[in-house]
Amino acid sequence: MKHPAIAALSLVTLISACADTGAHYTPILDGAPNPAFQSDLAACQALARNQRQFDQETMGATVLGAGAGAVLGEMDEDGDALGGAIAGALAGGIASAVDVSDRRKAIVIECLRGRGHPVVG
Template identity: 40%
Template sequence: MTKVILGCLAAVALGACSNSFDEPLLTDGPQQIGFQADLGACRALAEQHTEKTVQSGAVQGAVIGGIIGVADSKDGDRVDDALVGAVIGSGIGALEGASEADEARREILIRCMQGRGHKVLA
């Protein structure tokens, strides 16, 4: 069981490393004066608004995974099955939360840059 839990945690850690939020923005024309400073400020703003999305996804996934683990227990070892389900569920929930947070950060970043007068397309 320990190997399963460690494997799940490793998969979550690797999945959390991908982040399209750090990809360059597609702009229309040359960068205006102050683009890099505005980009840094807008990234910080976007990060503040999405910190809890990953955490809440992991918690929800752990609860749902634990419930499924208990309900799906066939060998009578409900505690171990619940733990494995909670670990797998939290991993999946964290990955989903990270994906949702990444999309939200990107949208906030683009709108912030556009609000500061930069021609950002995506």
């Protein structure tokens, strides 16, 4: 029973790390960057990375997916609740991580635009 718990913890950690990728986004500019661009980019990336409520949403989606997968796995003719929980956690966590990454990327873009940089995407 110890191995599934370790696998689940590893899965949650991996999914949470994926959700942080949008905070590392470097956008495309329409023109040359001005001297303040690098410091503004670092500040905007830090702002996006520090939105911890997104991590809680990813964790919640992972747990919800695991619960739904366990129920569906148990209802299957094989009765594999653990397999269903792992599959559900993957599905819920990955979907949420992709959404969170996109939201963090949008924060970086809007933050830089707000600081006067000509960001196109």
